[in-house]
Every structure is written in C-alpha cells, then in structure tokens.
Amino acid sequence: MYAPPWVVNRQPDMAAIDRIAEIARLLKHSRAAVAFTGAGISTSSGIPDFRSPSSGLWNNVDPMAVASIYGFRQNPQLFYDWVYTLAQITCDAKPNVAHYALAELETRASLQSIITQNIDALHTRAGSSRVFELHGHLREATCTHCFKIYPGEPILRQFLSDRVIPRCPACGGIIKPNVILFGEQLPHQVFHAAQVAARHSDLMLVIGTSLEVAPASDIPRLALRHGARLVIINREPTPFDQSACVVIHGDAAEVLPEIMRHLE
Ligand code: NAD
Secondary structure: OOOOOOOOOOOOOOOHHHHHHHHHHHHHHOOOEEEEEOHHHHHHHOOOOOOOOOOOOOOOOOHHHHOEHHHHHHOHHHHHHHHHHHHHHHHHOOOOHHHHHHHHHHHHOOEEEEEEOOOOOHHHHHOOOOEEEOOEEEEEEEEOOOOOEEEHHHHHHHHHHHOOOOEOOOOOOEEEEEEOOEOOOOOHHHHHHHHHHHHHOOEEEEEOOOOOOOOOOHHHHHHHHOOOEEEEEOOOOOOOHHHOOEEEOOOHHHHHHHHHHHHO
C-alpha cells in the first residue's frame, strides 16, 4: 500500500496511510472535535515559527528582553526592533490549505472550534467562525497609558513604513499590539472559553505546535483528562506524542488535505 513519504511510522501496528484514514474515521464519528493550533500551521503561509532552528526569530536575542511585558516596559524599542520582520511578514500573509481545511471541517464534520496560539488571524481569514486566540492578535492595539484601543493594522503599517514606535494620539503613551507577551496573563474570557471547549471535546486535533508554551499547552492535557482522543500532526515529536492515539510527523499543509480527501 502507498504511504506518503512525509508520514513517519510512529505506530508500528498501524500502516502510515492507515493513520490518515484513521483520523478521517475519528472525525466522522466525533460529535465535538476541536483543533488546537500553533505557529507550525502558518509556516506554509510564510510566517516563521519560533522554535525551528531555521526561523531565526530567537537567534541572538534574549526572549525576555524582546518579547516579555517586563522587557516591553523597560525598553519598547527592543520589542519593536524584534517584531518588525514578523509584523511585515504577518501583514502580507494569506491562509494556506491547512487553514482552509480546518474551516471546511467546521461545515463538513464536527469541528466545533479552533483554539490557537497564533496571532496572525489566518484561521478567521480562512473562514473559521469559532476561533479562540489564546495569545491575542494584531487586529487591535492598546495605549499602555490611557488604555484606548486602536485598530491594529493602520498602526502596524505606519510602523512598518517609518519604524517609529507608535504613540497614542490622545495621551502620547506608547501603543502595544494586543498580543500576549511572556509574563502577561492570557485573556481570561478567551482562555476560559477554550477550557470549556477542551473539556467538552471528544477529539482534539493538535496541529503545528511544539506544546512547549504554558499555560496554552495545558489545553490538550485538559481534553485528555476529560476523555478526548488526541491526534497530533507536527513536523517534530512533541511531549504529548505518547498520549495521542494517532501521531503524524509531517507538514500540516500536506496532511490536512489528505485527510479531507479521505472524508470525501
Ligand atoms: P513553536 O515555534 O514552539 O512550534 C512550532 C512547531 O510547529 C514545531 O514543533 C515545528 O516542528 C512545527 N512545524 C513547523 N512547520 C510545520 C508544518 N508546516 N507542519 C506541521 N508542523 C510544523 O510554536 P508554538 O507551539 O505555536 O508556540 C510558540 C509561540 O509563538 C506561540 O505562543 C505563538 O503565539 C507564537 N508564534 C505565533 C506565530 C503566528 O501567529 N503565526 C508565529 C510564530 C510564533
């Protein structure tokens, strides 16, 4: 039987191609599936993840200096210098086939919601309607002094053209995109809604995440504890592989369309 070359045979008792079919079968029989996604689902859209060595996003930088709330308060210039390239790529990125496949699963199967760690908004742009953005998004930005909220895109585009730290027109305070930096609390309502979705799910598709960033990484654990089955689609092994019923070490942009073909 033909096995796609990117499928690593993690389950010796299950042929590679059968694992795609098994995921399709699980989706067909699920009544409440939830997807939990990370930066890996967007690499095919040209947005680098953080941990793959080739991305370079953490090369030669101290994450606590450039991407923590303490660093931001001390020296926002460091954050803005670091985020420049990521913002540039993210502003122009488009959803890829993996995002579109999840949007389709909402209508064709039982996918109830997407819990994402991504800030790129590509799930909503692909048409998914119930998306919990645990780490915020770039659609809005907030003045760190008077807390006035602004639409994020014009502020980012202005910053991309003049590289000047954005300031609040009302009070002159420094504006910060509504993304969650290290040391910041996750948005309470969003995190709570994601926890409820995880507790009620019977199948969780974990896609493109190293599962290294807490507390977001507690979400699959919560789903498991409440009886959900776990499917992992990631390029590299994750700490949850042993707990999953199906693991595919491959490219989400190749695996998800294969699953959709099996659902047809
Ligand atoms: P991560 O960088 O820690 O891990 C990404 C994982 O995805 C890696 O294990 C990698 O092997 C895998 N991967 C890369 N490309 C893949 C592909 N095409 N198919 C399947 N797997 C692939 O990312 P994370 O777990 O999401 O956590 C890092 C944090 O970085 C998150 O908080 C997130 O907010 C933030 N982040 C977001 C974006 C974005 O919005 N697109 C981009 C970079 C980082």
